[in-house]
Amino acid sequence: MLDDRDEIERIFREEHGRVVASLARRFGDLDIAEEAAAEALLVAVERWPVDGVPPNPGGWLTTTAGNRAIDRIRRASKSDAKHRQAAMLHDDTPHAPTGPVTDDRLRLMFTCCHPALAPEARVALTLRMLGGLTVPEIAAAFLVSESTMGQRITRAKRKIKDAGIPFRVPDAEDLPARVHGVLAVLYLVFNEGYLATAGDEPARADLTAEAIRLGRQLHELMPEEPEITGLLALMLLTEARRASRFAGGELVPLGEQDRGGWDRALIAEGHDLVRQCLALGRPGQYQLMAAVNAVHTDAPTVADTDWAQVAALYGQLEAVAPSPLVTLNRAVAVAELDGPGVALATVDRLVVETPVLASYHAFHATRADLLRRLGRSAEAREAYDAAIAATANEAERAYLARRRRTLAG
Template identity: 75%
Template sequence: MPADSSTDPSGAALEREITRIYRAEHGRVVASLVRRFGDIDIAEEAVGEALLAAVERWPVDGIPPNPGGWLTTTAVRRAIDRIRRESTRDARHQQAVMMYDHTPPDPTGPVTDDRLRLIFTCCHPALAPEARVALTLRLLGGLTVAEIGQAFLVPETTMAQRITRAKRKIKDARIPYRVPEGGDLEQRMPAVLAVVYLVFNEGYLATSGDDPVRADLCDEAIRLGRVLRELLPEVTEVAGLLALMLLIDARRSTRVAGGELVPLDEQDRGRWDRSLIAEGHVLVRECLARNRPGHYQLLAAVNAVHTDATDARDTDWSQIAALYDQLYALAPTPVVALNRAVAVAELDGPEVALAVVDRLELTAYHPWHATRADLLRRLGRSAEAVAAYDAAIAAAGNDAERAYLRRRRAQLTAP
């Protein structure tokens, strides 16, 4: 129905609803047009024109019963009009044939979903990692170039060039618009999941900028995770990633207070989102039942243990250490060892944990300095702890995190 000007004279509510619909449907509509026309630029521009038409028509006619269908139909018409106008359409069609996957899709299963094809196109290994993130947010998430640039503190012109180069790479390298099969699917899946998790991490604790938490990026990553979960229900790492993001995001409202990062053991657990925690726990139990452990599943299980404890003192650190043991067997990285050392400190004391941390080659990683500082503080080695806090503050990019580290440091130097 049309907007009620008596209750909302500015039409702000309708504008927000149009934006919400556009973001939710953008990936589906773009993917549908890419499949039909074999050209990302045509698809993207046609969907943009469809949005302008919606902004013009919906305040007058009301939001249609099937807004996604309306946007798709309008975008298809705009794409056809553009192709007819272009004198180079024959060459464009010939090039599109080379890119387009003509193999008839399996009538059942996730391969039939255009969004899944588009996600794998955006995350193709031929593209640079930063380009994969940008394209995923642009084509699947519907974020503007300016919004993506702002999220990663890159000028809009720079981000526009990055996206343009990525699309040109897809065209020049004739990257097919399809979901890989068999071993290729398994090989490419980590890149897809890594892109979604990178978007989430940047939202949950921004590496730099004025906003310590970017709720829009967290929400978009979780939405993409739900899409992947819907399309690939049998892939346990997809369920693990979604569970991990839900369990971390459940603590979002308690993450920052007064412009300062609040560590996990100091957060008000009564304010955690219990519905997200319940959903995350269901997914973790599903992963455990399948018994095919993976990186994201194990991290989700760690967070499930944390969210099981209504009081930080009730945390089952032995279970967390065991989960990190499993994770280290899969991915023996210094970062995993650092996270395990935090659990070791709770089980065997800070001195044992510090011996582990000092053996790790992570001097460029600010959580390493922050962990050392905390362990040294607990051991009463204040001068060394102050130096470690200084190093952590210098390496941290998030203002809220720096504020927390400065307060901890000040407690050691106060009279």
Template identity: 75%
Template sequence: MTPPADLRAEIDRIYREEYGRVIASLARRFGDLDIAEDAAGEALLTAIERWPVDGVPPNPGGWLTTTAGNRAIDRLRRESLRDTKHQAAMMISDDTPHEATGPVEDDRLRLVFTCCHPALAPEARVALTLRLLGGLTVGEIARAFLVPETTMAQRITRAKAKIKSAHIPFRVPDHDDVTDRLGGVLAVIYLVFNEGYLAGAGDDPVRVELTDEAIRLGRIVRQLVPDDGEVAGLLALMLLSDARRHARFAGGELVTLDEQDRSGWDRELIAEGHTLVRECLARVAATSTHPGPYQLMAAINAVHTAAKDARDTDWTQIVALYDQLYALSPSPVVALNRAVAVAELDGPDVALAIVDSLDLDGYHAWHATRADLLRRLGRSSEARTEYDAAIAATQNRAETAYLSRRRAHLVPSEG
């Protein structure tokens, strides 16, 4: 039976939201990512068949996890694996709560630490986490990383094979694991947040399940490592960014920071984020250390969210913070973001010279930034070309709508 379109959409939404929890639970129980993914897929097919008849269960996530676990056990039986493994599978089908034996007690965070094992290449860690925890398709991940889908599929397959061949366990990390892998875990959590914050593709401009999951994981890591400034900085950065969620889109179109209705910002999240930033600043002052990249990005967002009106923004402080950030992370993307602030302080002509020096051709934000600077300089013909390039480089519908409107409002007589 094919479910009605609205029910199928609801099933797909539930599956996406619960996917990471289902995979993490199965990975812990069965120790095999392929079994976990296949079983989760079979559970989805079963839901598509049964929920139109039986109705969506009260606890759909629990239903999917239980159904997937049963499918995994069925697979082990069919494959006639060793008796010991078969017996182990039967024992772990018990749904009694898992008793943690180390500092990380959450299945999904445990999965992140497994995906961030140092034996895996950095790009593989991110791709695998987005696939297994975020439930993104291989195509969506490939678009986010600007690589062919076949390349990304091979990267994910190799990463899973490496976990299996190297016998990387799906176990509770010990304290040494937490220390060694913390940087990689923070990077992955932030990338998961970014994919949700402005979705690389799809009908929804924001994937709330990813931003919420990243923040949830950030809170857990902070409980795990409460005295780490970068952990606090990352959580503050995500909170201050997510606080603007409801003001970032209107009428299906992206609304830029300077045009947002600030009364729609979540003041509780902003207050929490500012408290974390002040905590980071106090730690830096007390220890005579330098803040890390996440703390600096959080501080930049704190300056933005402290202004009651866009015209009150302290651009001098923001440029100074970007100077510190660029000294730590001299990437072209950081330089691009700094240029946006420089435009407000020193003018669009100064900023355009910076932007033109960056090797970011094909990156949608570079084209969009260049288009806006050219527009402000009255060079409409060149701006139109850059808007076209930015539109071609993004698959986010809300961003496309915003760029298209700005392009349409260029004054024909200019340039």
């Protein structure tokens, strides 16, 4: 028996992507697929506490959602053609070949990252369908408003429907054109697990574990692609610090973490992957971020960190994949080399150039720390208040509040 609705919803989140993508391929309509999947969840909430969890929850949800979708089509049917479309859903012909990607979820990510969609749209849509992320979480990852992201996902669905883009399992020759979208999805899913946007838990180990699992699958599938190797290295080196990242209900920043608690096996594996990337000589976004993390995890103490190398790597990253967040991170390294005043000038200039940063908690937290180090306590206090207001992660809020309390005056 299963009485906990939270546990039912957890199972549903794990299976949601597979259910929706399966229905979308059969219907060619994402809206119907998502609505039917949601109805299947309601049925599960009613029946599973009585009947128990079925042996194959994903299959049960897919079948139930499919039946609900058929009912929807029949109710909305205005012609015999609609009835024929519903009848086709009972086709008992064997499933199509899976293609070169054997993992169900990874294959669906490749299926959804269709090159006919704009890069950001395909990533956002895949995160919504398969990544287990909500619209607010996806909006936070892209530094846009929730309404803007909702509209972006809606437009992507409409384009798929209007253009008749098929949910076809990709062949081997399709993979290179889609792999960067899949990498972006895995990276953002991992990030949400690393520091949750909201919720009771400050981090979501289920998301980081799934992103790493799929990263390993992808690396086995395309070992010659250095960005795949780089992303896997980045995730492993970041995950290695998980046990030291929270204590007493607070976030513990990198400089304060107990490095003895880091997972040395994951660090060794990540460093080996970074060396593989360097040997190829084709630097990319994820490889450079992995190299930054390799520098941090190579230092026995924060004082031993090679900040010049960190700043140089972020400089390369700005050239390869420029973004305000890269510049913000580079400013943190610059503060260690040239002082907080130089870094603060960069940060203040950055928000003028990219006003959306004003809604991003890490911007205010970085600025607050720089102001604190400069002895500008009143301004630092305001920046900490802004950072606290901009995050719903309780562990991060607790850390920021503690730092605010240490200010003079």
